[in-house]
Amino acid sequence: MPAPIIELRDVSKHFGEGDTRVDALRSVSLSVAPGEVIALLGPSGSGKTTLLNVIGCILEPSSGWVRLDDEVIYDGKMLRRDLRRLRLEKIGFIFQFHNLLPFLDATDNVAVAMELAGKSDRDARRAAGELLDYLEVGRRGAAFPAKLSGGEAQRVAIARALANKPRIILADEPTAALDSKRAGIVMDLLRKLAAEQQTAIVVVTHDEKIFDRFDRIHHLRDGQIDPAASSST
Amino acid sequence: MNLAYRDVRHNLGRFLLTCLGLGLLLGVVLAMIGIYRGLVVEALTLVQGMKADVWVVEANTQGPFAEASRIPGGAREAVARLPGVAAAGSLTFQTVEGDSSGQKVRLMTIGYEPDRPGGPANLIAGRAIGRSHYELVADVGSGLRLDDRVRLGRNLFQVVGLTKNQVASGGDPAAWITLLDSQRLQFDLAPPAARVQIARGMGAADRDIVNAVIARLDPGAAADEVATAARRWKHLSAMTSAEQETILTRSVVDRARRQIGMFTTILLVVSAVIIALIIYTMTMEKLKQIATLKLIGAPDRKIVAMIVQQSLALGMIGFCAGAALIMIIKDAFPRRVVLELDNLLTLGAIVFAVCLVASALGVRAALKVDPATALGG
Ligand SMILES: Nc1ncnc2c1ncn2[C@@H]1O[C@H](COP(=O)(O)OP(=O)(O)O)[C@@H](O)[C@H]1O
Ligand SMILES: [Mg+2]
Numbered sequence: 173m174p175a176p177i178i179e180l181r182d183v184s185k186h187f188g189e190g191d192t193r194v195d196a197l198r199s200v201s202l203s204v205a206p207g208e209v210i211a212l213l214g215p216s217g218s219g220k221t222t223l224l225n226v227i228g229c230i231l232e233p234s235s236g237w238v239r240l241d242d243e244v245i246y247d248g249k250m251l252r253r254d255l256r257r258l259r260l261e262k263i264g265f266i267f268q269f270h271n272l273l274p275f276l277d278a279t280d281n282v283a284v285a286m287e288l289a290g291k292s293d294r295d296a297r298r299a300a301g302e303l304l305d306y307l308e309v310g311r312r313g314a315a316f317p318a319k320l321s322g323g324e325a326q327r328v329a330i331a332r333a334l335a336n337k338p339r340i341i342l343a344d345e346p347t348a349a350l351d352s353k354r355a356g357i358v359m360d361l362l363r364k365l366a367a368e369q370q371t372a373i374v375v376v377t378h379d380e381k382i383f384d385r386f387d388r389i390h391h392l393r394d395g396q397i398d399p400a401a402s403s404s405t
Numbered sequence: 406m407n408l409a410y411r412d413v414r415h416n417l418g419r420f421l422l423t424c425l426g427l428g429l430l431l432g433v434v435l436a437m438i439g440i441y442r443g444l445v446v447e448a449l450t451l452v453q454g455m456k457a458d459v460w461v462v463e464a465n466t467q468g469p470f471a472e473a474s475r476i477p478g479g480a481r482e483a484v485a486r487l488p489g490v491a492a493a494g495s496l497t498f499q500t501v502e503g504d505s506s507g508q509k510v511r512l513m514t515i516g517y518e519p520d521r522p523g524g525p526a527n528l529i530a531g532r533a534i535g536r537s538h539y540e541l542v543a544d545v546g547s548g549l550r551l552d553d554r555v556r557l558g559r560n561l562f563q564v565v566g567l568t569k570n571q572v573a574s575g576g577d578p579a580a581w582i583t584l585l586d587s588q589r590l591q592f593d594l595a596p597p598a599a600r601v602q603i604a605r606g607m608g609a610a611d612r613d614i615v616n617a618v619i620a621r622l623d624p625g626a627a628a629d630e631v632a633t634a635a636r637r638w639k640h641l642s643a644m645t646s647a648e649q650e651t652i653l654t655r656s657v658v659d660r661a662r663r664q665i666g667m668f669t670t671i672l673l674v675v676s677a678v679i680i681a682l683i684i685y686t687m688t689m690e691k692l693k694q695i696a697t698l699k700l701i702g703a704p705d706r707k708i709v710a711m712i713v714q715q716s717l718a719l720g721m722i723g724f725c726a727g728a729a730l731i732m733i734i735k736d737a738f739p740r741r742v743v744l745e746l747d748n749l750l751t752l753g754a755i756v757f758a759v760c761l762v763a764s765a766l767g768v769r770a771a772l773k774v775d776p777a778t779a780l781g782g
Contacts, residue, residue: 265779271693
């Protein structure tokens with residue numbers, strides 16, 4: 173087993189203090205190896221998004237430590253700027269709704285992430301085009317998000333998540349807005365990526381149709397991973 | 406790629422409409438500034454056009470514009486003899502409603518002595534008065550044209566010349582006639598009123614009354630010394646033309662000026678608030694996109710640039726639209742709208758500053774937005 177890309181040890185996160193205190197995560201430990209695709213399951217309010225935000229360099233936990241690709245983050249020395257760079261270079265995000273920028277066409281929505289990482293305008297557009305081809309939406313490159321179907325938009329969003337060859341992909345309900353056929357296609361795509369590029373993929377989902385596509389499924393309950401209910405497939 | 410530009414290009418129609426709306430608003434602001442400036446400029450044109458150095462008027466008055474002033478016509482001779490005076494001329498000022506082929510024309514008539522100071526300035530057509538009676542030089546603002554005939558009082562005058570931009574402080578176009586005609590007009594009362602005056606013992610003898618005497622000085626002569634000398638006559642008062650201009654702006658048009666000034670200020674404040682609101686809401690609408698950009702790793706500078714560039718583009722395009730609009734229609738106003746480069750630049754700078762401040766508000770909100778909000782539904 174190779175060294176995990178994502179490693180969380182005793183991570184807790186609470187919001188508020190006193191009467192209004194909410195313990196969103198309680199002592200969560202988790203590791204994900206390269207090429208692994210895991211699912212986070214759990215009822216609403218159980219802490220799934222909070223966990224994703226902690227892994228995604230967006231939300232600093234109250235305690236515990238997090239290591240991503242051999243870097244310990246939230247160690248007090250990391251600045252907001254460093255976290256931003258990590259997000260840019262190592263993490264790809266996929267949302268429930270595609271969150272594409274409405275004023276850029278599909279190609280530029282992918283290219284913009286590449287430009288942020290330092291690629292030139294022209295290189296970024298070319299690479300974005302190739303990525304869209306790879307995701308089989310290349311012919312929709314000039315279309316604006318409003319003109320894309322749900323499945324196409326989600327694939328463009330995945331292309332954007334992949335723009336800078338991330339080591340980690342975090343997806344919050346990526347298939348919730350898709351029918352089961354398209355959901356299957358998107359999941360197969362993610363599995364293919366994980367296998368080909370040794371990416372670690374964490375997917376938050378309720379979608380029972382796709383459970384068989386995961387290496388592991390973790391159940392969250394009241395901010396804790398329920399070991400009894402978690403399973404490997 | 407420039408995100409501000411791409412966003413504008415994608416929503417071009419809406420952006421241009423917003424610019425147009427802002428342009429109309431700024432056009433109104435510019436119109437008000439122009440009206441304000443026009444008021445001051447118009448208040449001074451007659452005085453400046455006369456190129457007088459010293460104004461001699463009735464003692465204890467600030468005539469002839471701010472207060473009524475009546476002095477004997479002989480005063481001109483006396484003033485002309487003062488050391489330093491090159492030329493002096495008597496003037497009367499009287500607002501009359503004339504009649505030109507059935508149309509009422511309201512004129513500020515100025516009686517002057519041809520060949521002496523005080524004649525029409527800025528003549529654009531025809532000639533100055535050549536005969537001692539019944540000729541008139543009118544400002545084009547009156548609507549009169551060359552060779553028109555105008556009835557003033559009991560006499561018919563012929564328009565022999567036209568001036569431009571010569572108006573009284575109230576906006577009435579000026580019209581020059583000879584001093585003799587103007588004195589007739591002033592003192593030729595309707596027969597019943599004349600009978601009353603004669604019964605009181607005020608005959609036609611004191612008809613040689615004028616409202617002011619203006620003097621032009623020899624080069625090198627000091628206006629305030631000549632004014633001091635003229636004041637030694639107990640029945641006269643005198644002021645330099647600088648003092649006359651101060652009276653005109655500070656007292657004659659003061660209330661109108663302050664009224665318009667006040668309104669202009671309010672309009673400026675309202676525009677500033679509206680610009681700020683437009684830019685702020687423009688940014689608020691983008692918060693979700695901004696959160697997404699942040700999440701995928703866009704640096705703050707990229708986001709700030711997007712907001713600031715768009716606000717400045719909006720402000721500047723709106724401003725240019727407003728300025729163009731007002732330049733096109735300003736001559737259609739019944740009174741003068743005076744807009745000079747410095748007014749335009751000042752307003753431009755204000756708009757620029759307002760846009761910056763407004764985008765600062767938007768930037769603050771944008772920088773505060775949590776990238777996590779892009780993740781949640
Ligand atoms: N920013 C926040 N401030 C306060 N409470 C929060 C915040 N984010 C999440 N929570 C709370 O933490 C708990 C877990 O939330 P979340 O991670 O969004 O759950 P899930 O995604 O599983 O529905 C919930 O009770 C939620 O109300
Ligand atoms: Mg959630």
